[in-house]
Each structure stands twice: as C-alpha cells, then as structure tokens.
Amino acid sequence: MTDSSYIKMDVFYAEEEVTVSSLAVTSMGERVILAGENFGLIPHKSIVEVVGYLQDGIVYMNAEVTLSTSSQLNLTIIKIDDKQERRNYLKVKVFMNTKLVRAFSLGRNKKAFAMNEPIHTRDISLGGIGFYTSRVLFKKQRIEIDLNMLRPGFIAQAEVLRRERGPFRGGYRFKYGCRFMNISGEEERVLCEFVFRTQIENHKKLMHQED
Numbered sequence: 014m015t016d017s018s019y020i021k022m023d024v025f026y027a028e029e030e031v032t033v034s035s036l037a038v039t040s041m042g043e044r045v046i047l048a049g050e051n052f053g054l055i056p057h058k059s060i061v062e063v064v065g066y067l068q069d070g071i072v073y074m075n076a077e078v079t080l081s082t083s084s085q086l087n088l089t090i091i092k093i094d095d096k097q098e099r100r101n102y103l104k105v106k107v108f109m110n111t112k113l114v115r116a117f118s119l120g121r122n123k124k125a126f127a128m129n130e131p132i133h134t135r136d137i138s139l140g141g142i143g144f145y146t147s148r149v150l151f152k153k154q155r156i157e158i159d160l161n162m163l164r165p166g167f168i169a170q171a172e173v174l175r176r177e178r179g180p181f182r183g184g185y186r187f188k189y190g191c192r193f194m195n196i197s198g199e200e201e202r203v204l205c206e207f208v209f210r211t212q213i214e215n216h217k218k219l220m221h222q223e224d
C-alpha cells in the first residue's frame with residue numbers, strides 16, 4: 014500500500030554536498046521514489062541522509078541510492094528514526110551573528126518598536142532559537158529576529174521563554190531561549206533543512222576531532 018503522507022523529502026549526500034529536494038514523493042515500504050528536475054547525480058549504492066516532511070512532524074532516515082538521474086531518485090530506506098513531533102524537533106548548536114529587528118511591548122497594545130540590536134545565536138530548532146545579547150527582554154515578550162542568512166527576507170517572530178544573566182561569550186549580558194511563532198510551512202522547511210544540514214556538519218566535525 015503506497016504511503017503518500019510525505020509532503021516533501023530532502024536528500025543530503027554529505028561526501029559531495031549534493032542535495033536533492035522533491036515535493037513529488039512516492040513511498041512503498043522501504044522503497045522511495047522522488048521525482049523532479051535538475052537533480053544532482055549521486056553514485057549508485059551511496060548511503061545518504063534523508064529527511065521526510067509530514068503534516069505533523071519530520072522523520073530522519075538513512076537510505077541507499079538505487080537510481081539517480083536528473084529527474085528521478087530511487088532510494089531504499091535502511092534506517093528510519095521515530096517521527097519527531099513539532100514540539101520535539103532536533104536542536105543544533107549554531108553560532109552566528111544576526112540581529113533583533115523589532116520587539117513588541119507587553120500588555121494589550123503590543124506596540125512594535127524597532128531595535129536593530131546585534132545578537133549571537135547559540136542554538137536553533139524548528140521550535141525556537143537561543144541567543145546572547147545585552148538587550149533587556151522580558152518573558153512572554155514578542156520579538157522579530159533576522160534570519161536572512163537562512164533565506165533572503167526571512168524575519169522570524171518569536172516569544173521569549175527564558176532569560177539567564179551572564180556575562181557570556183562576547184561580553185553579552187543575557188542568554189535567551191525563545192519559541193517561534195506564526196512560522197509558515199515554507200519557513201518551517203527552510204528551518205528544517207538548515208537544522209539537518211548543520212547536524213551533518215557538526216557530526217563530521219566531531220568525527221574529525223575523534224580521528
């Protein structure tokens with residue numbers, strides 16, 4: 014019986030950094046067929062990392078390539094993790110400089126005011142982001158964060174959940190933990206691709222250090 018619950022799949026060939034994405038996914042048991050255009054070619058029997066997008070979560074997989082053309086990729090799944098629900102998405106360490114774009118006052122009015130305040134991210138997931146800054150923010154305060162480095166024009170709305178007082182790296186006074194709000198489906202896919210790619214890169218760095 015064909016499983017058509019996947020709305021998208023991304024395939025990462027870490028050795029050559031080839032990535033294939035497809036919205037046309039056909040899966041039956043361990044066999045998966047992706048259709049599209051301008052796919053990067055991946056050597057036969059290569060082991061690849063795969064992320065499958067569902068309506069209510071994501072699934073991480075390892076697979077073997079059985080066919081690779083510019084318009085079709087066939088895979089045999091050899092390992093599949095449990096589905097990760099939206100609230101339990103993988104978090105990865107990622108240190109990059111960006112900025113707070115706006116913040117909203119507390120209370121009923123929720124008045125917006127520009128900030129343009131530099132922040133240094135600590136971790137990110139589909140559910141939220143952690144960062145350092147010297148700006149004073151409050152629990153339950155809504156903010157907007159520039160994630161242009163993930164996709165041009167991507168401004169993420171978030172709500173502050175936690176605040177810790179430093180000092181921290183770079184001389185920042187506070188560390189915040191925030192949850193994303195009103196993230197669209199496309200923005201969620203951008204975040205997921207970034208998180209998954211970062212996970213692969215972090216794993217490769219760890220393996221290199223162990224060697």
